[in-house]
Amino acid sequence: MSHHRLTRWLLAGCISLCGAVALPAVAVKIPRPPLNAPGALDWGTLNLSQDQIRRINLLRLDFQRMAIRLRSDIELRRIEIDKLMITASADSNRLRSLVKERSALTAQLEMSTLENFLSIKKLLTNDQLDKLPGARLLASP
Numbered sequence: 001m002s003h004h005r006l007t008r009w010l011l012a013g014c015i016s017l018c019g020a021v022a023l024p025a026v027a028v029k030i031p032r033p034p035l036n037a038p039g040a041l042d043w044g045t046l047n048l049s050q051d052q053i054r055r056i057n058l059l060r061l062d063f064q065r066m067a068i069r070l071r072s073d074i075e076l077r078r079i080e081i082d083k084l085m086i087t088a089s090a091d092s093n094r095l096r097s098l099v100k101e102r103s104a105l106t107a108q109l110e111m112s113t114l115e116n117f118l119s120i121k122k123l124l125t126n127d128q129l130d131k132l133p134g135a136r137l138l139a140s141p
Helices: 003-019 050-085 092-122 126-131
Strands: none
16 A cells, blocks of 8 residues: 555544544534545444443544644634735745644644544454454554
């Protein structure tokens, strides 16, 4: 599997794991894959215990809170960049700084998404892990 394809698969899996347990979704810019999309997870097939559902939901809520803040910060940087770009005397150093900040925030969000996925994955049994599409590719050494 190519690096780009693995990254796309990983992000789709993270979105599925992070947002599709038992609570309603929060509106976000990153769309969830359709339920019938390759790699989409049917949570019913995992037979999660009540404790697993509770712990996954807690992880998910903590992640959502943090992700909302990061997405807001990313969007605010984008707006500030756009505003500076259309001004006649745009400070190029400030623009570069804002782009770097936005990139760092985006990277932080992606890493947090991965860490959340890995935290959820730790809660699953080996039988449940075997039911995750491609999860064994991400198995820890």
